[in-house]
Amino acid sequence: RIDGERLWASLMEMGRIGATPKGGVCRLAATDLDRQGRDLFVRWCEEAGCTVVVDRIGNIFARRPGRNPDAPAVMTGSHLDTQPTGGRFDGVYGVLAGLEVVRTLNDADYQTEAPIEIVVWTNEEGSRFSPAMVGSGIYAGVWDLSYGLERPDNNEPGKTLGGELAAIGYAGPEPVGGRPTKAYFEAHIEQGPILEDEEKVIGIVTGAQGQRWYEITVTGQEAHAGPTPMKKRRDALVASARMIDAVNRIGMANQPNACATVGFVRVSPNSRNTIPGQVFFTVDFRHPVDAVLTKMDEELRAACATFAAETGTEAEVKEFWYFPPTPFDADCVNAVREAAAQAQFPHMDIISGAGHDAVYMARVAPTGMIFVPCADGISHNEVEDAKPSDIAAGCEVLLHAMLRSANG
Amino acid sequence: RIDGERLWASLMEMGRIGATPKGGVCRLAATDLDRQGRDLFVRWCEEAGCTVVVDRIGNIFARRPGRNPDAPAVMTGSHLDTQPTGGRFDGVYGVLAGLEVVRTLNDADYQTEAPIEIVVWTNEEGSRFSPAMVGSGIYAGVWDLSYGLERPDNNEPGKTLGGELAAIGYAGPEPVGGRPTKAYFEAHIEQGPILEDEEKVIGIVTGAQGQRWYEITVTGQEAHAGPTPMKKRRDALVASARMIDAVNRIGMANQPNACATVGFVRVSPNSRNTIPGQVFFTVDFRHPVDAVLTKMDEELRAACATFAAETGTEAEVKEFWYFPPTPFDADCVNAVREAAAQAQFPHMDIISGAGHDAVYMARVAPTGMIFVPCADGISHNEVEDAKPSDIAAGCEVLLHAMLRSANG
Numbered sequence: 001r002i003d004g005e006r007l008w009a010s011l012m013e014m015g016r017i018g019a020t021p022k023g024g025v026c027r028l029a030a031t032d033l034d035r036q037g038r039d040l041f042v043r044w045c046e047e048a049g050c051t052v053v054v055d056r057i058g059n060i061f062a063r064r065p066g067r068n069p070d071a072p073a074v075m076t077g078s079h080l081d082t083q084p085t086g087g088r089f090d091g092v093y094g095v096l097a098g099l100e101v102v103r104t105l106n107d108a109d110y111q112t113e114a115p116i117e118i119v120v121w122t123n124e125e126g127s128r129f130s131p132a133m134v135g136s137g138i139y140a141g142v143w144d145l146s147y148g149l150e151r152p153d154n155n156e157p158g159k160t161l162g163g164e165l166a167a168i169g170y171a172g173p174e175p176v177g178g179r180p181t182k183a184y185f186e187a188h189i190e191q192g193p194i195l196e197d198e199e200k201v202i203g204i205v206t207g208a209q210g211q212r213w214y215e216i217t218v219t220g221q222e223a224h225a226g227p228t229p230m231k232k233r234r235d236a237l238v239a240s241a242r243m244i245d246a247v248n249r250i251g252m253a254n255q256p257n258a259c260a261t262v263g264f265v266r267v268s269p270n271s272r273n274t275i276p277g278q279v280f281f282t283v284d285f286r287h288p289v290d291a292v293l294t295k296m297d298e299e300l301r302a303a304c305a306t307f308a309a310e311t312g313t314e315a316e317v318k319e320f321w322y323f324p325p326t327p328f329d330a331d332c333v334n335a336v337r338e339a340a341a342q343a344q345f346p347h348m349d350i351i352s353g354a355g356h357d358a359v360y361m362a363r364v365a366p367t368g369m370i371f372v373p374c375a376d377g378i379s380h381n382e383v384e385d386a387k388p389s390d391i392a393a394g395c396e397v398l399l400h401a402m403l404r405s406a407n408g
Numbered sequence: 409r410i411d412g413e414r415l416w417a418s419l420m421e422m423g424r425i426g427a428t429p430k431g432g433v434c435r436l437a438a439t440d441l442d443r444q445g446r447d448l449f450v451r452w453c454e455e456a457g458c459t460v461v462v463d464r465i466g467n468i469f470a471r472r473p474g475r476n477p478d479a480p481a482v483m484t485g486s487h488l489d490t491q492p493t494g495g496r497f498d499g500v501y502g503v504l505a506g507l508e509v510v511r512t513l514n515d516a517d518y519q520t521e522a523p524i525e526i527v528v529w530t531n532e533e534g535s536r537f538s539p540a541m542v543g544s545g546i547y548a549g550v551w552d553l554s555y556g557l558e559r560p561d562n563n564e565p566g567k568t569l570g571g572e573l574a575a576i577g578y579a580g581p582e583p584v585g586g587r588p589t590k591a592y593f594e595a596h597i598e599q600g601p602i603l604e605d606e607e608k609v610i611g612i613v614t615g616a617q618g619q620r621w622y623e624i625t626v627t628g629q630e631a632h633a634g635p636t637p638m639k640k641r642r643d644a645l646v647a648s649a650r651m652i653d654a655v656n657r658i659g660m661a662n663q664p665n666a667c668a669t670v671g672f673v674r675v676s677p678n679s680r681n682t683i684p685g686q687v688f689f690t691v692d693f694r695h696p697v698d699a700v701l702t703k704m705d706e707e708l709r710a711a712c713a714t715f716a717a718e719t720g721t722e723a724e725v726k727e728f729w730y731f732p733p734t735p736f737d738a739d740c741v742n743a744v745r746e747a748a749a750q751a752q753f754p755h756m757d758i759i760s761g762a763g764h765d766a767v768y769m770a771r772v773a774p775t776g777m778i779f780v781p782c783a784d785g786i787s788h789n790e791v792e793d794a795k796p797s798d799i800a801a802g803c804e805v806l807l808h809a810m811l812r813s814a815n816g
């Protein structure tokens with residue numbers, strides 16, 4: 001059995017790195033705080049007897065040998081980066097649950113047949129650098145390495161993921177990808193309200209919904225807010241405001257299950273008495289059924305065309321990122337379900353609303369995920385919280401699912 | 409007669425300081441570029457025999473003595489700061505037209521009865537620091553000095569107007585305000601399309617329309633863009649988008665003459681996959697009739713309340729700045745009209761759509777303004793342009809209006 005208190009203590013210790021006054025964590029990818037978190041993880045892994053390597057996109061792999069040193073590893077992990085208003089559990093839980101599995105095996109002096117690896121994926125959040133899941137995406141061959149290294153900082157022009165990884169000493173020497181992997185399991189907080197509403201402790205994640213992200217640039221004409229008659233304006237912000245409202249309405253019109261969000265906006269020149277000449281904003285569409293995502297895409301393009309025409313502006317709608325709804329591996333899902341049943345944790349099947357590194361790992365290895373509830377279903381918020389008993393339960397399920405796989 | 413080519417050459421030389429690739433100027437208040445512009449102006453004034461002083465909010469006064477050294481001065485000027493996407497004429501034209509008046513009087517070896525002063529007002533644009541017209545406002549007693557010194561940079565937390573003025577060496581020793589002033593004249597490009605549409609060269613500015621500026625903060629709840637159902641969201645950006653659209657509709661509903669603009673937006677945490685928890689934006693309302701501004705105020709508050717309720721967010725609507733429609737002094741307006749008529753420039757009466765330092769000077773001295781057309785009525789834009797002949801005509805009218813006042 002895993003040691004829930006030790007896991008909780010490690011989570012709280014990691015949560016101090018980037019801690020915010022409101023009780024959350026801001027540890028953006030490839031910042032010095034990210035380095036501090038990585039350093040702590042590496043030290044803990046080395047103390048637990050693992051050998052640690054870093055690949056060229058900064059993914060960290062900590063390996064505990066198996067009886068059969070050449071067998072493909074059973075891998076687990078997640079990410080240490082957070083949102084700007086992030087919490088103490090999103091990502092870090094999956095990483096430290098992996099560490100707790102290793103520590104538990106060490107305590108029991110237990111050797112698995114296959115090696116075990118704990119992985120920290122780079123820039124999972126997609127907040128400082130977009131899109132999300134960059135480290136695992138490159139690992140899985142979704143993009144080549146240069147795409148990852150060139151990702152620009154969304155707020156500070158001139159900075160790139162590659163440059164920032166080098167600056168914090170985590171642009172490693174290992175090639176990205178190709179580590180023989182028997183299975184990949186990832187533990188994570190649900191980040192939504194379903195498990196809590198249904199009073200379950202464990203979510204057996206059967207797959208993840210699809211996502212489409214867009215970058216939209218609306219161009220009008222800068223002019224003076226005072227002497228420029230309303231009728232002569234080509235206001236890029238008025239156009240964008242209508243498009244942002246439309247994104248929300250598209251989400252509402254495709255219920256149940258559709259999500260539609262504008263999270264990032266940059267107004268130019270952003271001066272109180274100048275009519276905005278350009279607005280850049282992003283759109284995040286999600287749905288478990290690909291055909292609905294396609295329909296939402298059409299609705300978005302139609303709305304943008306309408307509001308651009310109405311305001312005399314031009315809208316460039318660029319699809320920036322896409323992955324289809326992704327089912328996980330049946331054997332891995334079963335391993336999770338059986339581990340939950342055996343431990344008698346109340347559980348249910350669930351589809352992930354968030355993207356996770358597991359989504360990309362599913363392209364190169366049999367993959368499963370374990371969810372635990374979070375308070376009020378709130379994540380990407382400093383108030384993000386979870387119960388110690390649920391956190392322990394998810395780790396316990398992770399241990400047994402991994403053992404099944406590593407010895408099976 | 410003024411030397412139009414010399415004035416144009418000075419404008420072009422000043423326009424190199426902060427020149428942008430698109431042919432505009434970005435010389436934000438109290439930046440090092442602002443210092444360079446101020447230094448050049450001071451050098452030119454000293455070369456023209458003026459004595460120069462700087463007051464504690466950075467306003468610069470260059471004085472040419474009159475026959476009667478104790479007579480109240482006839483003052484002219486404007487500002488050297490620009491919008492982020494500013495042009496080569498907004499503000500700087502009024503300053504260098506004043507310099508051209510002095511140079512012309514020097515060439516003719518002409519001594520006026522009253523002294524002449526050219527003034528550069530600090531932070532007229534209200535873009536880097538808000539509100540607008542801060543230097544002239546403090547001069548006129550609208551705010552006390554500390555209000556001006558404490559104005560925060562709208563984009564860089566921690567910087568203040570006072571600190572930045574000190575850093576560029578323009579927090580002068582002179583007390584702010586109280587210089588005996590017989591009349592104040594300001595030449596400016598119109599910044600709107602009326603003179604061009606009417607094929608006039610000179611606008612006799614009879615007054616300025618009123619303005620109300622707001623700061624609106626909408627607070628919702630940050631949450632994950634993926635697993636958070638649409639119905640559970642409290643999206644501060646969706647609320648704000650509807651309010652921004654409403655601002656535009658309020659402007660349209662109060663035609664003719666109303667203007668309504670949202671120019672500045674800050675989204676928090678501004679992360680692509682986090683539902684925005686807070687949005688700050690500004691509103692700029694203008695109208696020549698105060699009662700209509702009051703009606704627009706009510707419409708704004710009602711719209712914000714509606715959309716906040718609809719989205720489960722809270723909206724704080726703070727009136728940030730206000731000045732009522734401001735008529736200029738009848739004698740000054742007549743001096744301008746007679747100077748234009750005498751020179752046989754096609755002219756018309758006009759109300760200023762923009763705020764100008766003249767609006768605050770009108771509270772402490774008889775004040776008038778002279779407008780010249782700008783290309784397509786476009787200002788606060790790098791393409792801002794004006795005809796050399798119009799620029800010269802405005803300066804000619806300024807010279808004669810000032811002479812009438814200085815000798816009358």
Ligand SMILES: NC(=O)NCCC(=O)O
Nearest residue numbers: 124125132354355634681
């Ligand atoms: N788990 C998580 O917050 N991932 C970020 C990628 C996404 O927005 O789905």
Ligand SMILES: NC(=O)NCCC(=O)O
Nearest residue numbers: 226273532533540762763
């Ligand atoms: N002239 C000018 O651009 N002034 C800025 C203040 C305003 O927005 O009216």
